[in-house]
Amino acid sequence: MPSTAQYLMLSATLFAIGIVGVIIRRNMITVLMSIELMLNAVNINLVAFSHRLADLQGQVFTIFVITVAAGEAAVGLAIMIQLYRLRSTVNVDEVKTLHG
């Protein structure tokens, strides 16, 4: 049985991979996957703490986070499809009409 600290290490690693992915990857689909990775790192954290504290709140919260993540993916993909229709690309760098 892994300890809570090991779960936290795993979650921190996943979160870091997610952040790096959002920053260095230019493909919007990969960015979306990285965001999902960050949310799932949070879920691992919440469940690990929930188990350690013998308290159910964390696990209930996880269910909500999963639901929200699904909604986010739906909205993100919809925006991406529209972007592809207008520009025929999902590369974040090639979309820069707005200066800044």
Place this chain on the structure above:
Amino acid sequence: MTWGDTIYLLPEIVISIGACLLLIAPVMRRGGGVVRASGAPSGGGARTAKWTMLAILVLTAVAVIASSGLVADVAQTKTFASMFALDSFAIFFKLLFIATMAMLVLLSDDYLAASRYSAWEYYSLLSFALCGMMFMVSGVHLAAIYIGLELLSLSSYILAGYFKNELKSTEAAMKYFVLGTVSSAILLYGISLIYGVTGTLNLMRIADAMSTLVTNDALMFGIMLLGAGLCFKIAAAPFHVWTPDVYEGAPTPITAFLSTASKSAAFAIFARIFYVGMHHFRLDWQVVLAIIAALSMIIGNLAAITQDNIKRMLAYSSIGHAGYVLLGIISVSEMGLYGVLVYSVVYVFATLGIWATVLMLSKHEYAGEQVSDFEGLHRRAPLWAFAMIIFLLSLGGIPPTAGFIGKYFLFYAAVGAGFGWLAIVAVLMSAVSMFFYFRIVMAMYLRDGDGQAEVVSSGGLKLVAAICLVVTLLFGILPGPLVEQAKISGGWVAKRVAANNAQR
């Protein structure tokens, strides 16, 4: 929890049903046919949608006022496993949001009718966003606050990209979505660490747990991540990079929504989470937030000077205003809470008035957005030019407008909490802000316009501008009622926290 508790959720239930109704109404009208979002101009349909939306907002306001009768019963104000509080603080903001939303409907009306997009879905999304805002200001549990925040955010992403055949709008939605979801994830990671250390998600119990803890790295990391996520939502520097692009690209009424209702909802939860939950560790986070506040005021106001697009200028100015409101949150005092409440009201009304003027000049999708479009406005529309001056003075914090009262409370609270240097930065930056606000005034009065931007004012826009003008001047000259209400609502939260601390 019993079924009787659902009465506390009445306003949220009303607005949710209303949002669903707005979504299915056009389908029912066309006998179950497919609704095309980018179909033919829906002139008549847009008007019906507007009145339906306004009726729903009136019903929601009635529900809020009806349920506020229950506030007197202290023991009953926390329901659903201590997740949801219908307190005076929440009711103050709920009524502010409903009023803002009603004015946004009036602002959106002509703009939408002139576009090719469905008004029904637009109002439905606004209703869902309103439901999210109302839920999150009532949340006293980090999970409830998060769900409300996400409902608001997801609706906002779609609304920012509502003009889906315009590249600018879609690009704004994409940028808002990527940065918004990353910030939500950061905020959640912070919440998970706080949960791990304190063992609870309820704000009051987090405070209880923290009072027995010494500073601890995991907890500090959690508080900082939570703060970073919230700073993104209120658009404080250095988490502000999305703001100018999103404000410029989004449809103008949605920019108005993002800079008023959505922003004040974020102020409200920021104040509640840090005042109620984190006050025991204030010495650890006050300084960090003070630096963020100073950065926001400096970056926001200095960057606004060079902007020629009015939407971008107001975006930078709103970054500066986030910095001012942070003064109230940093001070962790009753005075600071009053400041946040008063400033939210003052800022919302002045900003909405400015957006009404901008919308009056924008004949179609992205016109009338340059500062040069305001040239010679005093001859073409003298009353609008005068109203614009009052709104700009209020944002700058000059008496006798309401902006002065708001800034007075915030600066006073900062000095009282020992952040004199921050108050000095705030005063200096207010002076800088007058510089770029007066660029608009100069364009309106001192330059002769060639009248490129046509003045198209409708009844709705005039009504919004008139309401904002009256409120801005009235609360500037007679601040009594607003300040009294802020003291009751802010004092409620402060009293609960003090009682909880005294109990132990």
